[in-house]
Amino acid sequence: xxxxxxxxxxxxxxxxxxxxxxxxxxxxxxxxxxxxxxxxxxxxxxxxxxxxxxxxxxxxxxxxxxxxxxxxxxxxxxxxxxxxxxxxxxxxxxxxxxxxxxxxxxxxxxxxxxxxxxxxxxxxxxxxxxxxxxxxxxxxxxxxxxxxxx
Numbered sequence: 143x144x145x146x147x148x149x150x151x152x153x154x155x156x157x158x159x160x161x162x163x164x165x166x167x168x169x170x171x172x173x174x175x176x177x178x179x180x181x182x183x184x185x186x187x188x189x190x191x192x193x194x195x196x197x198x199x200x201x202x203x204x205x206x207x208x209x210x211x212x213x214x215x216x217x218x219x220x221x222x223x224x225x226x227x228x229x230x231x232x233x234x235x236x237x238x239x240x241x242x243x244x245x246x247x248x249x250x251x252x253x254x255x256x257x258x259x260x261x262x263x264x265x266x267x268x269x270x271x272x273x274x275x276x277x278x279x280x281x282x283x284x285x286x287x288x289x290x291x292x
Contacts, residue, residue, distance in 0.1 A: 156196035187227045194223040
């Protein structure tokens with residue numbers, strides 16, 4: 143049951159990310175060249191990327207490691223996925239200048255989104271901390287006895 147809930151969270155988040163990405167691609171096509179339509183290859187690449195990004199986001203917002211290490215792993219995984227899906231599978235590997243430009247744009251967009259999410263988490267940290275219930279780590283009755291007494 144726990145795995146079912148985990149997979150459901152990943153798929154739900156992937157659907158939201160995919161909807162955002164496909165809408166952005168179509169809007170970009172409308173504003174840049176109205177005759178341009180995304181290919182099936184691009185639509186499938188966006189779907190694969192959104193699934194990997196959703197799974198990486200679940201890891202990023204878990205509490206398994208220190209946040210900076212989770213962020214570094216998230217960046218490496220998503221950048222590698224972006225490179226494989228859009229550069230290698232998309233066919234842009236022939237021109238090194240384009241690959242470098244696309245990776246720099248991706249890195250810049252990643253830094254912007256990370257800054258926005260970081261600011262949001264920083265501003266809402268007090269609300270999240272207030273929602274957590276305090277659980278005492280000690281017993282109510284102190285039955286500790288030392289050589290000097292109770």
